Amino acid sequence: MSDNTITIDGQAVPFAPGQTIMEAAMAAGVYIPHLCHNPEFTPHGSCKLCTVTVNGRNAASCTMPAAPGMVVQNDTEELNANRRALTQMLFVEGNHVCPFCEKSGNCQLQAMGYFLGMMDPHYDQFYPPRDVDASHPDILLDLNRCILCELCVRASRDVDGKNVFGVTGRGPHTRITVNSASGRLGDTDMAVTDRAADVCPVGAILKKRHGFEVPIGQRTYDHKTIKDVHMEEAGK
Amino acid sequence: MSQKPLLTTEAAGTACALPDAGPVILAPAEEKRKIRVATCSLAGCFGCHTSFLDIDERILDLLKLIEFDRTPLTDIKHCGPCDVGIIEGGVCNSENVHVLKEFRKNCKVLVAIGACSVNGGVPTVRNNIDLWECFQEVYHYGIGLKNGMIPNDPELPLPFDQVHPIAEVVKVDYFLPGCPPSADAIWKFLTDLLAGREPKLEYETLHYD
Ligand code: SF4
Ligand code: SF4
Ligand code: FES
Numbered sequence: 001m002s003d004n005t006i007t008i009d010g011q012a013v014p015f016a017p018g019q020t021i022m023e024a025a026m027a028a029g030v031y032i033p034h035l036c037h038n039p040e041f042t043p044h045g046s047c048k049l050c051t052v053t054v055n056g057r058n059a060a061s062c063t064m065p066a067a068p069g070m071v072v073q074n075d076t077e078e079l080n081a082n083r084r085a086l087t088q089m090l091f092v093e094g095n096h097v098c099p100f101c102e103k104s105g106n107c108q109l110q111a112m113g114y115f116l117g118m119m120d121p122h123y124d125q126f127y128p129p130r131d132v133d134a135s136h137p138d139i140l141l142d143l144n145r146c147i148l149c150e151l152c153v154r155a156s157r158d159v160d161g162k163n164v165f166g167v168t169g170r171g172p173h174t175r176i177t178v179n180s181a182s183g184r185l186g187d188t189d190m191a192v193t194d195r196a197a198d199v200c201p202v203g204a205i206l207k208k209r210h211g212f213e214v215p216i217g218q219r220t221y222d223h224k225t226i227k228d229v230h231m232e233e234a235g236k
Numbered sequence: 237m238s239q240k241p242l243l244t245t246e247a248a249g250t251a252c253a254l255p256d257a258g259p260v261i262l263a264p265a266e267e268k269r270k271i272r273v274a275t276c277s278l279a280g281c282f283g284c285h286t287s288f289l290d291i292d293e294r295i296l297d298l299l300k301l302i303e304f305d306r307t308p309l310t311d312i313k314h315c316g317p318c319d320v321g322i323i324e325g326g327v328c329n330s331e332n333v334h335v336l337k338e339f340r341k342n343c344k345v346l347v348a349i350g351a352c353s354v355n356g357g358v359p360t361v362r363n364n365i366d367l368w369e370c371f372q373e374v375y376h377y378g379i380g381l382k383n384g385m386i387p388n389d390p391e392l393p394l395p396f397d398q399v400h401p402i403a404e405v406v407k408v409d410y411f412l413p414g415c416p417p418s419a420d421a422i423w424k425f426l427t428d429l430l431a432g433r434e435p436k437l438e439y440e441t442l443h444y445d
Binding site: 097222 | 357363411439
């Protein structure tokens, strides 16, 4: 066994220098629940769903570089309970009405709730006032459902080269903002073919005229868990 | 492990069987008392009750084990002492809160059924709209309205400025999400509960939509 090995829940997992714990785990077929992580983009470390225990301390596995001999706990009752609590917080901090959301069935936040056995929101609802921006002819921006993963920010900046999205405010007032004089999406050069238009893990950025296209029973997470889907995407 | 109330904790009882649901433990053998169940719809659409009726002929098996107290089916107006109370809908007015508290007082096990009961659901869309503006839109300016009047009969319950889930008002023992939960989800949930098991839904029956 080379030095470049960590253990996750007792299983030896090799890593290449520079890889994060998440990258090494996914490459070895070990699933670590995550929402703001997308292997295509620079890690962001905001949702904390991917928190694991590394040599006795908790750390976000999507940003923590793997180092020789690390002992990592991942699939434990306690860590999964924390993940469920974080998911519940994401639900109550926004306005998530799945029954009429176009993303329902294809939504990663919802799928994470199912995966972690979330039966109720547990915390009191915030019902925050949030904006809906329908000014763009092909794209809808509904901040009621935004979980601030900043994948749209990363995609627009790093892939599309357009910097359409940014973040403003602090704490509970943090919001995704649109980079145009009017602040409206219709006044940007965003196109429906941009990577940023289909990177949103939830129903905050939607392509217009595609809602409810896929019937119930055939949607991404109707039969497969988010773990199944993420491992398939990783080729595992 | 679980601190949630299970129906059979005090029952040493008779076992009988529901199809697909394993043994069901009833109240003590001498008594053969039926499990008493009350249901109601608060700020909901009765969709969860309709879905419950979708269990079809399985309701006959269920009726061997349970009897209804207050429900929309029995037309009993007040909830008496019950084993299980099932609440559809969140709270949007003062009457909802009175009914909900009456259920909590009388039911050993209280269940929130459906998205509205669990997190407020569709009616919460009005939560960031001023109540007066909301009424004006609904009764005065809505498409096709003429000479609209905002109802103000003193008998009408006082509306709240926001709709909230029932767990923000009373303690809830179990949650069964879905809009509505499917008949199979309701069947699995109830048969688990009646069997004295902690209800557990399979992946494909757990839905928030
Ligand atoms: S974004 Fe996801 S969790 Fe939020 S309402 Fe839509 S389907 Fe539900
Ligand atoms: S709009 Fe979507 S992609 Fe952008 S931060 Fe919000 S949840 Fe993430
Ligand atoms: S996936 Fe690591 S913090 Fe979000």
